[in-house]
Amino acid sequence: MISRLLSAALAAGFLAAVVATALQLTLTSPLIVEAERYEAHEVQAARGLPIVRAHLHRVHGGHDHGGAQAAPEWQPGAGLPRMAFTGLATLVGGVGYALLLGAVMLALGREPTPERALAFAVAGFLSVALAPALGLPPELPGSEQAPLATRQAWWLMTAAATGMGLYLIAVRRSGIAVVGGLVLIVAPHLAGAPEVAAAKSELPAGLAAQFAARSLAIGFVFWAVIGLAYGWAWQVFGRRGAARA
Amino acid sequence: MTTATQTLTATRANERFAAIALAAFLGLGLVFLAGFSPASALHNAAHDFRHTQNFPCH
Numbered sequence: 001m002i003s004r005l006l007s008a009a010l011a012a013g014f015l016a017a018v019v020a021t022a023l024q025l026t027l028t029s030p031l032i033v034e035a036e037r038y039e040a041h042e043v044q045a046a047r048g049l050p051i052v053r054a055h056l057h058r059v060h061g062g063h064d065h066g067g068a069q070a071a072p073e074w075q076p077g078a079g080l081p082r083m084a085f086t087g088l089a090t091l092v093g094g095v096g097y098a099l100l101l102g103a104v105m106l107a108l109g110r111e112p113t114p115e116r117a118l119a120f121a122v123a124g125f126l127s128v129a130l131a132p133a134l135g136l137p138p139e140l141p142g143s144e145q146a147p148l149a150t151r152q153a154w155w156l157m158t159a160a161a162t163g164m165g166l167y168l169i170a171v172r173r174s175g176i177a178v179v180g181g182l183v184l185i186v187a188p189h190l191a192g193a194p195e196v197a198a199a200k201s202e203l204p205a206g207l208a209a210q211f212a213a214r215s216l217a218i219g220f221v222f223w224a225v226i227g228l229a230y231g232w233a234w235q236v237f238g239r240r241g242a243a244r245a
Numbered sequence: 246m247t248t249a250t251q252t253l254t255a256t257r258a259n260e261r262f263a264a265i266a267l268a269a270f271l272g273l274g275l276v277f278l279a280g281f282s283p284a285s286a287l288h289n290a291a292h293d294f295r296h297t298q299n300f301p302c303h
Contacts (some may be wrong), residue, residue: 002267005264028297029293032297073286074289084294085290086292089295093279095272097272100269103272136299138299155301170301215298219297242288
């Protein structure tokens with residue numbers, strides 16, 4: 001069972017990463033590079049490669065991003081290396097999400113088929129992508145304001161509360177569970193996300209809006225492929241195991 | 246017979262629990278690496294992925 005789960009998650013994560021990486025490289029990476037150009041423009045002491053250069057100016061804001069006096073940080077070179085690392089990170093994230101999907105389905109005793117796994121994947125998308133995006137919209141480099149730790153804490157809290165809420169509503173289904181689930185889903189938004197960038201930025205609003213929409217669309221495709229592929233791979237590896245036994 | 250069945254059921258349950266725990270641990274670890282790890286090399290490598298997947302970044 002362990003090897004079946006791990007194999008299915010690896011296959012699903014890989015397939016989802018291939019699709020999502022292609023979408024990221026064509027739809028969002030060009031916008032990120034474009035945004036870094038605006039940022040680099042603001043930075044007087046421009047040095048190094050784009051990612052670090054774009055973040056230099058926020059050092060004084062108390063962020064944990066190495067000081068301007070610190071040694072230059074490693075980062076992938078522009079172009080192909082950067083694309084390759086984006087793909088690698090997508091693979092790591094995709095396999096991670098697929099493993100979590102598999103763990104949840106096994107814990108709830110649901111046999112993964114493509115249809116069922118897709119339903120769980122949609123719940124995953126709602127929990128880690130859509131719900132956190134309500135308070136912290138997908139941001140281009142340079143438009144973030146609140147401290148990183150605060151935003152990460154709110155993100156994690158919202159994802160966990162939304163996931164638990166969806167579980168209560170969709171799996172438990174009793175009256176009190178549905179009410180509790182709704183409360184859990186709404187609570188993080190009532191508590192309020194850390195302040196969204198109110199300060200002015202040189203980034204054109206259209207660029208930021210396009211990035212937010214594309215980011216959520218890619219997130220949905222990422223999760224949908226993870227779900228469909230996980231259900232498919234689980235069935236395939238199950239048949240293989242049965243044939244061998 | 247009954248004992249054998251019980252042992253088999255117990256083994257199944259143990260294996261199921263182990264699979265859930267391992268997958269959850271590995272899954273959280275990988276998502277942390279890709280999305281949250283504060284190490285600057287990891288942040289820079291995963292930078293574009295983090296922005297696109299809406300992980301809070303820098």
